[in-house]
Amino acid sequence: MAEEGSVKREIKDVFYLIALQGLNYIAPLLVLPYLMKVLGAEKFGYIGFSLSVSQYLMLIVDFGFNLSATKRIALAKDNRDELNKIFTSTLYAKIALLGVSFIVLVLLACISRFAEYRQTMFVMFFMVVGNAFSFVWLFQGLGKIRVVSIVNMIAKLSVLPLTFIFVKNSSDYLVAALLQSLVAVVATIISIGFIWHEKWVSIVAFIKKDILFELKESFPIFLSSAATSIYTASFVVVLGYFCTPAEVGQYSAVDRIMRALCWLIFIPVSQAFYPKVALLGLKNRRKGIDLVLKILVFILFCMLIVFVGMFFLSPYIIAFLGKDYQNSLLLFKIMAFVPIFVGVGGIVAQLGILALGNKDDKKNYQRVYFIAGGVALISVFASIPYLGTVGAAISLLITEAVVCGLMFWLGRKILF
Numbered sequence: 462m463a464e465e466g467s468v469k470r471e472i473k474d475v476f477y478l479i480a481l482q483g484l485n486y487i488a489p490l491l492v493l494p495y496l497m498k499v500l501g502a503e504k505f506g507y508i509g510f511s512l513s514v515s516q517y518l519m520l521i522v523d524f525g526f527n528l529s530a531t532k533r534i535a536l537a538k539d540n541r542d543e544l545n546k547i548f549t550s551t552l553y554a555k556i557a558l559l560g561v562s563f564i565v566l567v568l569l570a571c572i573s574r575f576a577e578y579r580q581t582m583f584v585m586f587f588m589v590v591g592n593a594f595s596f597v598w599l600f601q602g603l604g605k606i607r608v609v610s611i612v613n614m615i616a617k618l619s620v621l622p623l624t625f626i627f628v629k630n631s632s633d634y635l636v637a638a639l640l641q642s643l644v645a646v647v648a649t650i651i652s653i654g655f656i657w658h659e660k661w662v663s664i665v666a667f668i669k670k671d672i673l674f675e676l677k678e679s680f681p682i683f684l685s686s687a688a689t690s691i692y693t694a695s696f697v698v699v700l701g702y703f704c705t706p707a708e709v710g711q712y713s714a715v716d717r718i719m720r721a722l723c724w725l726i727f728i729p730v731s732q733a734f735y736p737k738v739a740l741l742g743l744k745n746r747r748k749g750i751d752l753v754l755k756i757l758v759f760i761l762f763c764m765l766i767v768f769v770g771m772f773f774l775s776p777y778i779i780a781f782l783g784k785d786y787q788n789s790l791l792l793f794k795i796m797a798f799v800p801i802f803v804g805v806g807g808i809v810a811q812l813g814i815l816a817l818g819n820k821d822d823k824k825n826y827q828r829v830y831f832i833a834g835g836v837a838l839i840s841v842f843a844s845i846p847y848l849g850t851v852g853a854a855i856s857l858l859i860t861e862a863v864v865c866g867l868m869f870w871l872g873r874k875i876l877f
Contacts, residue, residue, distance in 0.1 A: 492621045493721070494782065496628065496637055497714045502785035504634035506706035509713025511581040511638060513697035514569060518562040518589045524676065526551055526598045534602025548599060548662040554676055559593045574702050584638045591645025596652050603661060612655070616648035696853045699841050704849050711789040712850040714782065715796055716857075719771060723800040726763045730756060731811050738816040746817070750876055753812045757805065757876075764804035771797035795854040799861050806865030813872040822871065829867045836863050 497505050530551045537543040566586055570579045600609045620643050628637045656662065697716070700709045734756055741749030775793030779786050814826045837860045844852030 492624050493714075493717055495625065497710075497782050497786065499628055499630060500634050500637060500710075501631050501783070502707040502710035502714070503705070504631045504710070505714060506701075506708070506710030507578055507581040507634055508585070508638050508641065508710075509697055509717070510575075510578050510701040510706070510709050511585040512588075512641070512713070513694040513701075514566070514578075514582050515585045515588045515642075516694040517698070518566060518586070519592045521562045521565065522555055522558045522589060522593045524554070524558055526555065530598040530602065534599060535604070538603055544661075545663050545665045546668075549665045550668065550674065551598065552664065555593050559590065562589055577706060578701060580635060581638050584635055585642050587639070587642035588645045591642065591647075591649045594649045594653065595645065596649075596656060599656070599662065600652075608655065609652075612648050612651045613644075615651060616644045620644045620647055695837065696841055696845075696857060699845050700850065700853055703845050707785065708850050711786055712792060712853055714786060715789055715792040715854075718778070719767075719796050719799060722767045722770070723764070723803050726767070727760065727804050727807055730760060731807065734812060735816055738812045742817040749817055753808070753817070753876060756812060757808045760804040760808050761801070764800040767800045768797045771800075789850075791851055792854050795851070795858055799858055802858075802861040802865040806861070806868045809865075809872040809876065810868040813876050814868065817875050818872075822875065825871050826868075829864060829871065832867065833860050833864045836860050 496508070500508070530547060533547050534544060537547055563586065566582060566589075569575055570582060575582075595609075597609050620640055624637060624640050627633065627640070697709060697713055700712055734752070738749050738753055741752060771793055775790055775797070778793070779790060782789075810826060810829075814822050818826070837856060840856040840859050841853060844856050846852075848855070
């Protein structure tokens, strides 16, 4: 009965996280169709392209600290001096990386093919700045991750509704981009105020070797994240080089709708059950495996619902978005299959390989994303110049199918 009760608590956590994360995902999901419709495919393409660039730049600034610094803070949270040293070193490292990311942005802006996206890229760089000082790694390390979710929810609910007031036509695309970016800035301001009020940490003397140590600790994680981001953000950037902004906008629209629906279900489930599965892996492995298999069936069912919605209801979605998106029907049909691979592969990877696997399994987990990155790069450059947005959608589907297949291959000895 104790085991059953604990599972019930995990299920309650899922609904809590869905409610909390749901607001985080539903808020932009309500705004996005409005932006797609009001701005049109071309101007929304400016935002979609610039968002993908910002995601790359945020990868540089994050540099894996959300895992490496989080772990070190969790271990040092009872040692104030050590905690302050880790906090200060990580903060200065992120400031230095923010400077690097701005240089990268300037270099991208100098590419003549990206000239039309230049203004939007610089406006959306505020998102990178906000992300640099979000301190998620500190909140996680101190066991205050719920605060992050609440802060993000407040930021999105306070800023995103302004879109309906200030964005009225396609000429307001820079305002729309700024409002998207200000969510991260507002969240950061709230987070800094919270940290200052609670006095959890203090900034101490600048020590170069400590900063270099934090960078060294995070570098392997950064490489793994970089491999993952190759196929989560690069497709839009490559599209921006070979295709028109309108085509970029069509692809970005379908991709963001698909991911919002997918993550709304997958992330709360994986976050709520990961600690439970990891604990069962140590105490009662068989029950842990059984639980993962049940979750796998549940996620498959949910992702099939997403598939049906995207595949069969796409004509109605396109009719709502307007004539600029008439050519995106095939994109909806192709990308409708992606959530199935994302959901199933993700559960096997996170709850199977990471929560129940050994060190070798976890190393193989990282290798999968390096392989996926290679598959993504080859397929995207082979398809987009000839097939445009359809080629990008096919490449995404192939890449996610490869990830899912490899995760199943690695997880079979653990789960079956």
